[in-house]
Amino acid sequence: MPYSHIGVRSSAAEQSLAQALAALSEEFKLPGEFSPDVLAEVDRVIAAHQLPAPDLTALPFITIDPPTSQDLDQAMYLERNDDGYIVHYAIADVPSFVPAGGPLDAETRRRGQTIYTPGQRIPLHPAPMSEGAASLFANDPRSAYVWQIHLAADGSQTTATVRRATVKSVAKLGYEQAQEMYDAGTAPAAFADTLALLAEIGTKRIALERARGGASLNVPGQEVEFVDGRYVLSFRPNLPIEEWNAQISLLTGMAAATIMIEGKVGILRTMPTPDEESIATYRLQTVALGTPWTKDIAYGEYLRSLNTEDPKQLALMHAAASLFRGAGYTPFNGTVPQEIMQAAVAAPYAHTTAPLRRLVDRFVLSLCAALCAQEEVPVWAVEALAELPEIMSASNQLASKVDKAAIDTVEAALLSHQVGGEFDAVVLAGPRSNGHNSKSATARSSIQISVPAVTAYCEGDLTPGTVVRVRLTAVDIAKRSVTFVPSAQS
The missing domain is CATH 2.40.50.140 (Nucleic acid-binding proteins)
Structure with missing residues (x-):
């Protein structure tokens, strides 16, 4: 099971595990500090940065993230529109902080994405930008790519556009904090409606996902502890608000894919349906762990049926990643490719909502904004399309290797006393x-x-x-x- 996002509580008794995890950075030659040239460019760009003219600061956006997060990619404001909804989704304006062809552009192409190990984070961008000037902090005007997505009464998309604008978040919320506010009805008036509509829209989007045959891996947070001379795992089940929040991001990725397909230029996140061998192996695992996956149930429905508070069923949720293999990036320019589907999403989809942490999103945002404005698409973005799949593939492979090593290390610790x-x-x-x-x-x-x-x-x-x-x-x-x-x- 993947442990790359868990915390490890360190004490003298736990040093064997802590040291083994700390060694992963050197073993896999993960990037270190940013070069002086990159940092100097970032300082210059931040000093000269100007906010875009469209002013949406009157809209009370909020961010919902893990409580310790500082690289805030997304902020939302939701409103009712007749019998439907409007989703305003602000995404960090990373393109305006990364000059094409400059030192930072080159370095981000070398890194590809932020890589996580237990207790460590190897960022895609320097902190002054990703945790400062470009991050959508509360009460600070920020430049963003703002999506406006209209939904029908059942939550299905009717229209979607994106443009650069200035926004201001009114609150930085952690998942538990936001869930407690929603459950107790104690959210401040400024964003109480957004939390209520997030639940309403999120629930309807989950129903639509089920109807189209999509599947989500909603894995709870975990932490390794040393208790009475043994390593044990503790779990934090996902909150409903995390799933609703994820549905807004998924909606936006689907909207981006549609815009690029209609414009006949862009890059999709594609994935084939699971192969028979992977399905057969996973079915055996479900039997081994006591919750058989029968052939009359779609795998998306099966995953939704798992109780992640049960360690055995949680393991099955992790193991289901074997069914999500073969994902890749499919660029196109002038002709839409034949294969455009992302099997887990069960729809065309594009990465676009995490540009602070993932390279390809920066290009998708720029392309979609130009297409929506009926402007010429940026040459620098189009020229990068051919190389982005290789960059992202190499980065994903590295992240997977690090993740696998972390898994094996933690599992060895869990078994060390037996x-x-x-x-x-x-x-x-x-x-x-x-x-x-x-x-x-x-x-x-x-x-x-x-x-x-x-x-x-x-x-x-x-x-x-x-x-x-x-x-x-x-x-x-x-x-x-x-x-x-x-x-x-x-």
């Missing part, structure tokens, strides 16, 4: 050689343990789908390795 113990496991796949197909290599089969919910390898040629008893013979947190053998061979 060496010699036996577990029931379901065989997911096998055998797999351990040593680059060497004839002398030990065959390994993939297994799923239910408590703790860990996917690992067990020595031996085991039959997929069978239940086996295995013994944990070794754990090395620093090497993030665990060794299982069938208990009969121990």
Whole structure:
């Protein structure tokens, strides 16, 4: 299960895990500090930056993020419109802070995205910009790309446009704070309607997602703790407001895709439907963890049925990422590609709402704004389309490797006090050689343990789908390795 966004509470007893996680940055050669040239350019751009003329500061935008976030990409203001709605969604105006062809432009193309490890964040942009001048902080006028999306009574989109404008957020809310305000009805008058409409619109957008066959991975926050000499996980289930908030972002990404498809220029986030092998493996995992996914239920519906407060079902939510493979970026200019769908969204979709943390969003925003204004699309954005898929692919691969290493490290820590113990496991796949197909290599089969919910390898040629008893013979947190053998061979 992915742990890249969890916190690790550090104490002397936990140093083996803390040190192993800290070593990830050096091992994967993650970017370090920004160069003097980049920082100097950022200072110059911030000093000369001017707010756009359209003034929307009278609209009471709010941001809803993790409470410690400083790089605030999105702010919203929602209003009722006859029997429908208008979504005003402000996205940080990153393009105006990144001169095309300059040192920062080059550095962001090298990084691709912000990368997270437990306890560390490797940012896409320098803090004076991403956590300062471009971040949509409360009570500070900010330049933004402001989406205006009209919705019908059922929450379906009717029209969408985007333009640069000056906005001002009136409140920086954390998820729990916003949820408590909504539940108790204690939100200040300035944004009480927005919170109420977020629930209304979000619920309707979730219903539309279900109707079109979309699927969302709503994974709760987690934290590793050291309790009574053992590593344990604690969980924070997702709040309803987090899901409603995510639906506004998803809506905007779908709107951006439609605008670019109609304009015949842009870059989509595409993904094929899951392959049969991935589906078969995941079905075995659902059996192993006690909540079988039957063939009469669509995978989006199955994921929504999982109770993430149950550790076994939470593990299934994480493991469902195997069904979301093959995602990529599809650029086009002049001719719309044949494959435009994002299978998990079940609609055309584009990344556009997180430009402070993801490179491609900066280009999508600029293209959509030009298309909506019926202006020439920026040459610098069009010229980048061909290289963006490779940049984002390399960045995503790096982020995935770091995430996998963090997973393995934490799972080794969780099992470190149970060496010699036996577990029931379901065989997911096998055998797999351990040593680059060497004839002398030990065959390994993939297994799923239910408590703790860990996917690992067990020595031996085991039959997929069978239940086996295995013994944990070794754990090395620093090497993030665990060794299982069938208990009969121990």
